[in-house]
Amino acid sequence: MNPVLQAIHSRRSTRAYRPEPLKAEELDTILEAGLYAPSACNGQPWHFTVVHDRTLLDHMSEVCRTGMAASGQDWMVSMAKNPEFHVFYRAPLAVVVSGLKDGLCPLVDTAAAIQNMLLAAESLGIGSCWLGLARFFFASPQEVRKLDIPEGYDPLYAVSLGYKAGPDAPAPARKGRPIRHLYAPKA
């Protein structure tokens, strides 16, 4: 298997990290991979905020827990009640990925950038997790101000990054093969 396919097949969401920071070159390589994602009309409508501050990450996690506890969704409420739960899984850093409000397809384009970063991380043996639950922090403009995101961008997702605390389990089997080859229109 070539290295790209190898990374695609072996990547898993990492939910336990070693505390030490990533080497700066490794972090740069991962961020650069995000910048090379495709985007509608080459708009590159993204901005990455790399949060290294432990206190801020812990605070963000607590704000999310509060939001999750009040969400009314059972699975989120029970996650929030677990005292061990941390939205960033205590990774040494998280990248907040923001999209340009006036972009053509900021949500799709930032998703492509995130996937590039996850695969780049995996290719370097670094753990990552795409974090939608960070939206509970992004819901508060007052909290978001602490992230110093440039004007005109909305925070959409976060990605935790760090050295893996243990080996990943293999990816579970796919749920079928929802693929159809069409060589002629349906009659």
Ligand SMILES: Cc1cc2nc3c(=O)[nH]c(=O)nc-3n(C[C@H](O)[C@H](O)[C@H](O)COP(=O)(O)O)c2cc1C
């Ligand atoms: C849009 C999106 C949001 C996600 N949000 C979270 C999250 O907040 N917390 C988390 O632990 N995993 C999150 N994940 C990771 C998924 O749970 C994970 O990709 C899925 O279970 C498949 O597992 P794998 O990544 O190990 O293959 C998210 C993934 C995506 C694509």
